[in-house]
Amino acid sequence: MPTLRIHRDGQEPQCLDAPEQATILDATILNRSPLPFRCMAGHCAQCAVQVTEGGDNLYEPTASEELVLGSAHLARGVRLACQARIRGALSVAPVS
Numbered sequence: 001m002p003t004l005r006i007h008r009d010g011q012e013p014q015c016l017d018a019p020e021q022a023t024i025l026d027a028t029i030l031n032r033s034p035l036p037f038r039c040m041a042g043h044c045a046q047c048a049v050q051v052t053e054g055g056d057n058l059y060e061p062t063a064s065e066e067l068v069l070g071s072a073h074l075a076r077g078v079r080l081a082c083q084a085r086i087r088g089a090l091s092v093a094p095v096s
């Protein structure tokens with residue numbers, strides 16, 4: 001099972017077990033440590049995260065991510081945690 005590392009301001013990094021193909025947000029909810037979120041549908045961007053390691057271990061951005069984040073943010077490694085699906089180990093930090 002891939003490892004998802006979360007870097008929250010002022011806290012030690014947290015390592016979570018992340019089921020393959022789960023979204024980043026679902027993995028944090030399953031581990032009872034949810035990231036900020038609101039719509040869970042790729043509309044609000046409340047769940048935006050900066051991928052700091054392992055960006056290649058996420059599936060391609062969804063149409064919602066392309067629309068809400070735009071190509072510039074995606075190119076810098078920003079993803080929507082409720083949309084981005086895990087296929088390997090990665091590290092993220094909440095944007096908000």
Ligand code: FES
Binds near residue numbers: 041043047
């Ligand atoms: S929770 Fe709204 S876009 Fe992810």
